[in-house]
Amino acid sequence: MSINLKNPIYNNEIKAREHLESLRWPDGAYCPRCGGFEVVKLGGKAADLGQYNCRDCRKKFTVTVGTVFERSHIPLTKWLLGFQLMASSKKGMSAHQLHRMLDVTYKTAWFMAHRIREAMKPASGSKEPMGGKGKVVEADETYFGKVSKENIKTVDEKGKPFKGSRMGRGPANKRAVIALVERGGKARTFHVAHATFAKVEEIVAFNIDRESRLHTDESRLYSASLVPGMVAKHETVRHSADEYVRGDVYSNSAENYFSIFKRGMRGVYQHCSEKHLHRYLAEFDFRYSNRVALGVDDTDRANEALKGITGKRLTYRRTSEARL
Ligand SMILES: [Zn+2]
Numbered sequence: 001m002s003i004n005l006k007n008p009i010y011n012n013e014i015k016a017r018e019h020l021e022s023l024r025w026p027d028g029a030y031c032p033r034c035g036g037f038e039v040v041k042l043g044g045k046a047a048d049l050g051q052y053n054c055r056d057c058r059k060k061f062t063v064t065v066g067t068v069f070e071r072s073h074i075p076l077t078k079w080l081l082g083f084q085l086m087a088s089s090k091k092g093m094s095a096h097q098l099h100r101m102l103d104v105t106y107k108t109a110w111f112m113a114h115r116i117r118e119a120m121k122p123a124s125g126s127k128e129p130m131g132g133k134g135k136v137v138e139a140d141e142t143y144f145g146k147v148s149k150e151n152i153k154t155v156d157e158k159g160k161p162f163k164g165s166r167m168g169r170g171p172a173n174k175r176a177v178i179a180l181v182e183r184g185g186k187a188r189t190f191h192v193a194h195a196t197f198a199k200v201e202e203i204v205a206f207n208i209d210r211e212s213r214l215h216t217d218e219s220r221l222y223s224a225s226l227v228p229g230m231v232a233k234h235e236t237v238r239h240s241a242d243e244y245v246r247g248d249v250y251s252n253s254a255e256n257y258f259s260i261f262k263r264g265m266r267g268v269y270q271h272c273s274e275k276h277l278h279r280y281l282a283e284f285d286f287r288y289s290n291r292v293a294l295g296v297d298d299t300d301r302a303n304e305a306l307k308g309i310t311g312k313r314l315t316y317r318r319t320s321e322a323r324l
Pocket of ligand 1: 056
């Protein structure tokens with residue numbers, strides 16, 4: 001990771017705002033309230049604050065209206081640096097480190113980190129199906145961290161109660177995550193209450209193009225047959241028989257995703273409550289899906305995250321309810 005701290009967008013509030021404007025309004029400013037293009041940039045002091053006037057609804061606005069930065073007192077220069085740091089740290093960046101690097105309070109850094117994760121999340125309804133004709137999507141699952149008390153399971157996936165030593169141990173009391181990784185493409189992960197075949201089937205149905213090939217290991221989760229026509233072909237490798245690759249059939253991409261995720265969660269984040277897990281998964285999905293191997297460099301990745309700031313205003317109350 002190398003960041004050019006001399007870049008004026010990290011030091012000059014006006015430059016930072018202009019950078020944000022170029023990302024949000026590549027075709028020119030428009031009113032975030034009514035969508036009108038009949039807008040006038042104000043002069044004088046108002047220009048420094050990036051104020052525009054909308055001729056249609058006659059209201060003033062700036063580039064931050066309707067974004068995660070709206071009504072934030074944190075300078076845009078610090079926001080931009082925060083985005084760059086989170087986007088370019090492979091394993092993520094803790095609120096403690098952000099707090100030191102951005103010179104803001106820990107509480108502010110924690111809040112910023114959650115807002116940056118929110119920006120990294122795909123906008124709802126914008127999810128394209130993964131894979132396609134001739135493409136491979138790998139599916140795999142992992143168990144990570146303890147589930148919250150209220151989610152501890154007392155029965156297994158077949159409804160059989162856990163007894164004795166099985167109680168409170170093993171996958172039953174760990175958070176289950178299912179990953180779909182398009183080979184040579186993006187990742188999409190899901191924190192599920194129970195990793196079951198039915199759940200996998202549901203995730204496959206809603207996320208994978210039917211013409212894709214699906215590769216998994218032969219775990220119980222994928223051993224039953226999917227509804228015919230759900231994917232072009234479902235192929236498995238038998239890890240139990242020491243078979244990890246058979247021709248082009250493998251699930252190494254998904255395993256690689258989990259390895260980055262776990263290193264980040266153990267090394268950087270350490271404590272993450274179960275209800276926030278989906279936010280961290282969105283962060284790791286975002287970086288994986290915009291990785292260097294796909295031609296995305298650190299700056300492109302930060303800019304891509306910045307484009308996700310609209311329509312995702314997150315209030316202080318929503319994130320401050322629970323501590324990390
Ligand atoms: Zn307007």
